[in-house]
Amino acid sequence: MKKSKRPKPSNIENEVDRISDLPDPILHLILSAVRSTEEVVRTSVLSTRWKYLWTSIPSLDIDIYRRSALKTNEFKEFVYWDIDEIIELPRCLVDCDSLEVLNLCLNHAYLSVSSFTGSRTLKVLKLDRVGLFDSELEKFLANCPLLEELSLIDCLAYAYLSISPPNLKTLRINNRGLSEKERYCEGLMVVCPKLVYLEYGGYMGNEFSFNAKSLKKAVIELEYTEYKDEIAICQLFSEVSHVEYLSGNYIFIQKSKRPKPSNIENEVDRISNLPDPILHLILSPLRSTEEVVRTSVLSTRWKYLWTSIPSLDIDIYRRSALKTNEFKEFVYWVLANRTQDLDSFRLSCSNHYDMPTIGRWIHLVVMRKIKQLDLTFCFEDIDEIIELPRCLVDCDSLEVLNLCLSHAYLSVSSFTGSRTLKVLKLDRVGLFDSELEKFLANCPLLEELSLIDCLAYAYLSISPPNLKTLRINNRGLSEKERYCEGLMVVCPKLVYLEYGGYMGNEFSFNAKSLKKAVIELEYTEYKDEIAICQLFSEVSHVEYLSGNYIFIQ
Structure with missing residues (x-):
């Protein structure tokens, strides 16, 4: 070394x-x-x-x-895979009372679980390129009372699969690596009363039955499919339309090889007759709000549909040919035509506009009960101190705030805290330590904090009472711009810590609930070794500890 x-x-x-x-x-x-x-x-x-x-x-x-x-x-082989051989895992796994996570990749060999009546302890199961027998797998899954996460990646050769673990919370199904002839299954039934996250990618079967009223987030990315599968696709989207977050592609509405339509079909705009949540899903993959607005010319049905989209994404860099004053008018026009409340608003406008203009835009989105605000801007005068408008202080709907200020200084002296903020990310922001400490201490619901390449404060205390995730990264700074001289973390509910870059001279850490820590330090002088050793000693009790070892050079 x-x-x-x-x-x-x-x-x-x-x-x-x-x-x-x-x-x-x-x-x-x-x-x-x-x-x-x-x-x-x-x-x-x-x-x-x-x-x-x-x-x-x-x-x-x-x-x-x-x-x-x-x-x-x-070399004593742990596993030998024969592609034509049916693999039976050893009996000891059936009786194992400590196994919580099982990941299997068999390169499309067949797996038999006939000797497995279930597992009393298994919480996570991932099967990757495994040939399965549907009846065996169904029985096994139904008898895994603690199973919370199931992933089936490029598995094949079963006809109809029922998934019904009673406590399953996360389900991932992906068959993009298979040809359409090897498609996942003819039918899929999901009955999981506690499921909150669904991810489905690839080809669809002919039948789909889904019962998970607790679902909150769904990500659906379908491959091109023939007309005969459209019923199952529509059924899938209709049964997840109640979720809080729905993301996907819209390749299924591409022109497919289908029988010549009858006269009745010619008279019906089948896409426009879909319910608003499905049309919103179709619009959501479009890259920007500018492209979404263009759909208003399609028909009367689409003319004002864009005004009810729950998110806006406006970026001046995507419209480089647009003059500065035209972009400004476009932003005002979009915000003035909103008919519904906003879930999220992202704006990137570089240094083209002053704070009063940006403040008025923020005021308009706050009036729409904004939940997530993502702002990227700066000023030509890098010494100017930015003060966000007062309306953000009183906003009772804001849950996520992301700010990127290109190392401009931010003052939060007028912010006594936030009653609703859950996620805060500051990227390349110059901070005043005492102001930030006071603000963070008065965010009772804050659960996630990220400080990326922030600079110029001497000693920082982080103490939000409900903080669960803390990310600190200063790799983008030189050692002279190092993060801070001292850092104190007092977060009784913290479970995840990520620290990357240079260390300060002092470090105080109190988070007995911490379960996972990822620490990636840059090369540092000998004088900082005490703080480094102190950091590692105070996180040595965690369940998962990852990092580099440049500190021992």
Whole structure:
């Protein structure tokens, strides 16, 4: 490793193995960066401290292709896949009372689970390129009472599948890697009373039955399909139209190879007769609000449909040929013609407009009970301090706020906090530490905070009472612009921490509920090692710890 610039060690330091004195979770982190299990095992010769350390590493990675010079009989295969062989997993997995996550990739070999009556502990199941027998899989899934997440990726060869785990929350089905002849299944029935997220990609079967009233988010990306499948597609979209978030493509409305329509069909605009939620879904993949507005010329049915779309996305960079004053008029016109409340508004306008103009636009979207606001702008005078309009302080609907200010300074002195804000992302924003601390402490519902390449504050305290996710990244800054001298995190409900870039000189961390930490540090001088060691020691209790080990150079 590269020799760091640090004071010459004393005799005491020479006699101490500082790395070996680190706690096991930190040593596990160091070993996790090693390429393979074979190389990890080699560390057992370093010292008595390391002799058996590899046996407690929570993951193994053994690959015969990394040891191509090894004779076959010397390499004890964990699995041998025969594409024509029906694979039966060992009986011990049936009785395993600790298995929570099972991921299988069989390269389209067939899997039999006839000996599996179910699993009392399994929470996550992912099957990738697995040939399945529908009746066996149905029985197995129905007897997994704790299963919360199921992914079926490019699986094939079953006719009709019923999915009904009682506690399933996430379902992913994707068959884009199969040809249409290998299509997923003829019929699919989903009966999951607690399902909240559905992701479906690829070809559709001929029949589709869906019962999940608790569903909140659906992502549907269909491949081109023949006319005979349109009934199932319409049924799918109609049964998920109640969700809070619906995303998908609209390839299914492309001209398909279908029988010549009758005179009655010629007189009916089948697309325009679809309900508004489906038409909104058709419009949602369009790249920008400008393109959505253009659909108003299609027919009377579409003339004002765009005004009820729940989201707006306006970006001056997409309309580079548009003059500055024309773009300004377009934004006013779009906001003035809104007939419904707004879920989200994204605006990117560079440095072409002053704060009073941007403030008026913000006021118009606040009047539409905006839930998510995403703003990217800056001013020619980089020393100008930006103050967001007062209406945002009193907005009782705003839940998500994303700001990118190209390193302009932001003052939140007029913001005493937010009663509704749940997600805050600040990207390239100059901050005043005392103002931000006060604001964050008075956001009782804030659950997610991201500070990306922000700068110029000395000491920051982060203490939102309900914060669950914290991301801090300053890789885009030079070391002189490093994030802050000191950072204090006091978040009793924090479960996820992501820290990337340079460290400050002081670090105080209090989050006993933390479960996952991802730490990627840049090369740092010796004087910061105390803060780094303190950071790692205070997150060593987490269930998942990931990072680099440049700090030990």
